[in-house]
Amino acid sequence: MAIVAFRMIPLPAALLAGAAVIGLSAEARDDGRYANSPLKDWFESLRSKGGAACCADADGTALADVDWETRDGHYRVRLLGNWIEVPDDAVITAPNRAGRTMVWPYYVNGRPLIRCFMPGSMT
Numbered sequence: 001m002a003i004v005a006f007r008m009i010p011l012p013a014a015l016l017a018g019a020a021v022i023g024l025s026a027e028a029r030d031d032g033r034y035a036n037s038p039l040k041d042w043f044e045s046l047r048s049k050g051g052a053a054c055c056a057d058a059d060g061t062a063l064a065d066v067d068w069e070t071r072d073g074h075y076r077v078r079l080l081g082n083w084i085e086v087p088d089d090a091v092i093t094a095p096n097r098a099g100r101t102m103v104w105p106y107y108v109n110g111r112p113l114i115r116c117f118m119p120g121s122m123t
Contacts, residue, residue, distance in 0.1 A: 042097055046116065050089030054104045054116035063101040068119070075119065077103050079112045092118040 046054040054060065067078040075086035086103075096102075101120035105112045 039097060046092055046094065048090045048092055048116045052115050054092065060102045060104045063103055068101050075117055077114065077117065079105055084112055084114060086114050086117045090114045090117050092116055096120055
């Protein structure tokens with residue numbers, strides 16, 4: 001009879017991993033499903049104030065109204081349970097044809113940074 005040893009994962013690490021898996025379902029990835037979407041070319045043309053191509057190097061994620069806000073004249077978003085300041089040059093100023101608030105995060109050493117942010121209309 002073989003004895004199998006289980007290694008316990010610390011609760012914070014397990015919760016973080018679970019949140020990451022859940023968050024993956026909300027990502028807007030273009031795997032060919034959106035080839036005929038009328039918004040495809042528009043999404044691909046989006047640029048932040050700083051000139052970053054939003055869809056080029058990062059995937060967009062739609063945010064619920066409770067996961068973004070303005071504070072002291074700047075936007076903040078909640079990613080993986082933490083509030084992150086949106087750099088002013090990451091904001092997209094073009095009209096939001098999608099309607100939903102979108103953020104294009106990327107990660108450096110596990111830390112989320114914002115490539116682009118497009119506010120929607122809070123309802």
